[in-house]
Amino acid sequence: MAELTRERWTSRTTFLFAAIGSAIGLGNIWRFPYLAYDNGGGAFLVAWIIGLLALGIPWLLMEFGMGRMFQRGAPGVFASIGKKWEWLGWWAVFVAFLIVTYYTVIIAWSLRYAISSVTMAWGTGEEGAAGTADFFFGDILQLSGGPGELGGIVWLTLGMLALVWIVLFFIMYKGANVIGRVAVFVVTIPWIILVALLVRGLTLPGAVDGLNFYLSPDWSALLTGDIWFAALSQIAFTLSVGMAGMYAYGSFIAKKADVNNNAFITGFANNATSFFAGFAVFSTLGFLASALNVPVPEVAASGLGLAFITYPAGISMMPAGGAFIGVLFFLCLVFLGLGSAFFLAHGGVSAPLRDKFGGGLTKVTALVCLAAFLVGIVFTTQGGLYWLDMIDRAVAFYGLLITGALSCIVIGWFWKPKLLRDHVNETSDFKIGVWWEWIIKLVLPVGIIFVLIYGGFMVDIPEAYEGYQIGPLNGSHVVWIVLVVTLILSFVLGRLKTRKEGGE
Ligand code: PHE
Numbered sequence: 421m422a423e424l425t426r427e428r429w430t431s432r433t434t435f436l437f438a439a440i441g442s443a444i445g446l447g448n449i450w451r452f453p454y455l456a457y458d459n460g461g462g463a464f465l466v467a468w469i470i471g472l473l474a475l476g477i478p479w480l481l482m483e484f485g486m487g488r489m490f491q492r493g494a495p496g497v498f499a500s501i502g503k504k505w506e507w508l509g510w511w512a513v514f515v516a517f518l519i520v521t522y523y524t525v526i527i528a529w530s531l532r533y534a535i536s537s538v539t540m541a542w543g544t545g546e547e548g549a550a551g552t553a554d555f556f557f558g559d560i561l562q563l564s565g566g567p568g569e570l571g572g573i574v575w576l577t578l579g580m581l582a583l584v585w586i587v588l589f590f591i592m593y594k595g596a597n598v599i600g601r602v603a604v605f606v607v608t609i610p611w612i613i614l615v616a617l618l619v620r621g622l623t624l625p626g627a628v629d630g631l632n633f634y635l636s637p638d639w640s641a642l643l644t645g646d647i648w649f650a651a652l653s654q655i656a657f658t659l660s661v662g663m664a665g666m667y668a669y670g671s672f673i674a675k676k677a678d679v680n681n682n683a684f685i686t687g688f689a690n691n692a693t694s695f696f697a698g699f700a701v702f703s704t705l706g707f708l709a710s711a712l713n714v715p716v717p718e719v720a721a722s723g724l725g726l727a728f729i730t731y732p733a734g735i736s737m738m739p740a741g742g743a744f745i746g747v748l749f750f751l752c753l754v755f756l757g758l759g760s761a762f763f764l765a766h767g768g769v770s771a772p773l774r775d776k777f778g779g780g781l782t783k784v785t786a787l788v789c790l791a792a793f794l795v796g797i798v799f800t801t802q803g804g805l806y807w808l809d810m811i812d813r814a815v816a817f818y819g820l821l822i823t824g825a826l827s828c829i830v831i832g833w834f835w836k837p838k839l840l841r842d843h844v845n846e847t848s849d850f851k852i853g854v855w856w857e858w859i860i861k862l863v864l865p866v867g868i869i870f871v872l873i874y875g876g877f878m879v880d881i882p883e884a885y886e887g888y889q890i891g892p893l894n895g896s897h898v899v900w901i902v903l904v905v906t907l908i909l910s911f912v913l914g915r916l917k918t919r920k921e922g923g924e
Pocket of ligand 1: 444445446447657658761764816
């Protein structure tokens, strides 16, 4: 029986590290600090903590708890609630799959940067961000003119991508056991590196100015929709919920283990990492601004631009130790990325596939790695960045939020969340009350729908996403097509026979 042979975490600690490792990722470094700076500094922290407590942790608890209760990944959980909901789990699986196809490409770029840091291949000195932008778009990406122009494959990136998948395969093919052990490293190494980056940052001139920008509070921001959009969308993304994996990670928890506490610890550890990373990032941005003699807002950046353009510019101007700091910074990204990548590929994709279709761990893992690698090749082409951007919008924004809102609605209204509450409370020190059910039923769906409409549909429906144009289609069309196609495929998978129905 699946229950007896199911993968298990070897201890509570390994589970916690695996869960924290999946939550902390690139977003903690390149998304959170900028969002905080851009949305009222210290005031943002208030909205973000409220978001964590009111939405993030209850959501995480739901995914862990449902996984443990039904001993299945996302599709199995929804099939257990009612066969007609199974597709919803598969939709989240597609979200996870697509995310990991490009997340690993970003890890591949980071590896290339870790190597380039040794010689600071992007040049040194006064060129500042102009030189590093050329390096990123020209040397690393060899970027084409638009998404309609794929151009050739960038072989160095493809090679690194292959390496990333080989490493991931060896982490995953023995299941939760090895994953749990590796997870300890993908959490502790980035923490150690962040401390080193912070120490270096703080010892540079201008660091304090950077920190002032990061946290100086603008309380009036709390009255705007923007800050709540930023805080809630970041909470959903940063906890790695809504992408199937946390159900499976929850399903590997021993029957007796505490669920509630683990959800709280995972949420707080993740947010603490973001908060801390903000100091490392903004101290360096403060230094870069002072070295270039410009105000901090001129260098403040997020996303790929922060990691691959602005931060390298900062490194290149450091009086000493820049190369070393560069290697550390990019290795930090690599480790952060890996923890999220094996979470997505294993918990998000392989575990659900095995729940349904059976198949050996090694074989299924190899197939998932191969399939994701092949899809990922698109992102290693010269036009890959544009596609990465569109797919990211489709799945890591819409996909995760839509499946998240629907999951809460199905669990809250078409099933009995009280069953889950009783289930998790039975083995947890800290009991959750009926308030939690109302969060699932009402607060979460409303919060998520606000985010979807405010920062999503209201932006992407009137205008083409990023102004992209591919033949007759524009960027927003691509986003909708990805969503519709994955939804249809999810229905198909949901209707296929399970191994029990079909026999082994
Ligand atoms: N939570 C991770 C981060 O903040 C991102 C992530 C997204 C991880 C999607 C897995 C899946 O970077």
